[in-house]
Amino acid sequence: MRTVDYYFDFSSTNSYFSTFMLPELCRRNGAVVRWLPLHLAALFRGTGFDVMAMTPRKAHYLWRDHARYAEATGLPFRRPRRFPMKTAMALRAVLAAAHAPAAQGANPGGLCSEAAGRLTQAVFRAYWERDEDIADRAVLARSIAASGLAPDAILAASDSQAIRDELAAIVEQAIKRGVFGAPIFFVGDEMFWGKDRLDFVERWLQRTPPDLGDN
């Protein structure tokens, strides 16, 4: 089955939108999402800070743009009070979900599992729809439970050294692939940045033979 490698961080507004748009895009093209939690703070330490320069007039525009985009997509986006947000624990929880027993048996499992996708979407909803503090352990536990996973087991696994190492390894691999922000998508070796390139992701999936996209 073809995969789209999807690098996201919960701190990325544009990742909120693509998290809900990408799975449907993959479904209609016979592909699956490979959920790759990307710790942007760590990435920027390794590559240099690369977000957009932000004067108040541009920030003002961007919130208006997000509101219009939410209206166009029907997604219940809401500007959160807390920003920036510490996301490392929530990102590790996604990795723990990928290894959880509930994710086993799913085809494909691991980072392509439905459990990883469900928890990713649940955390984005908590932060970007309900304005919750996803750096708070109790808040995160609710998102885990909402995804059909066991909060205590997932949180315990999230704290393990193995999962911490896995999160760091994703950043390292991302740097080697040329990643500089989020959301970023790969179809094979072709990289796409931003929700505004989802149409290109779809076009590339359609022109790429299934075996080239395999992982």
Next chain:
Amino acid sequence: MRTVDYYFDFSSTNSYFSTFMLPELCRRNGAVVRWLPLHLAALFRGTGFDVMAMTPRKAHYLWRDHARYAEATGLPFRRPRRFPMKTAMALRAVLAAAHAPAAQGANPGGLCSEAAGRLTQAVFRAYWERDEDIADRAVLARSIAASGLAPDAILAASDSQAIRDELAAIVEQAIKRGVFGAPIFFVGDEMFWGKDRLDFVERWLQRTPPDLGDN
């Protein structure tokens, strides 16, 4: 007739693309482009620098993205050797073209005239398709001639104080409207940034009654 106010600078890669996409979009929605040459260097002096932070890895990606975008649109975009480019003289020539006799009688005239549009497209072609030095007076004269205008008369008018003042006034008005870069489009009071929002420009035209978009 409804208008879309279009702020562009020849130094903006993304303005190259929108310069050729916007007129067709307007045509199919019964609107006209109001060509507003925006001197970005002057705008940034007034508002603070607001372009994207650019590490080598992001720059590398963006050129690849532009190449894909050119392929998708069929536009013969080519990465120029000269960058950045001094654009003030070419921007003033567009204003002179809007006042030229050839632009009179066109409906509507002035900044909405076909002459202003033709010269804008000709200069973008020279820089972003043929890698020409558009800060060179002889090169600019060729673009003016290609637009069906008289190079000597347009260049003389471009040097006048009246046209210099008009270019400065456009920046001042842009700052008051919240503009922070290019390309930027207005449908009535609604502002859109970037070629990736042309679909929103079209949606807004379709939901805006003609009188609201009038100028």
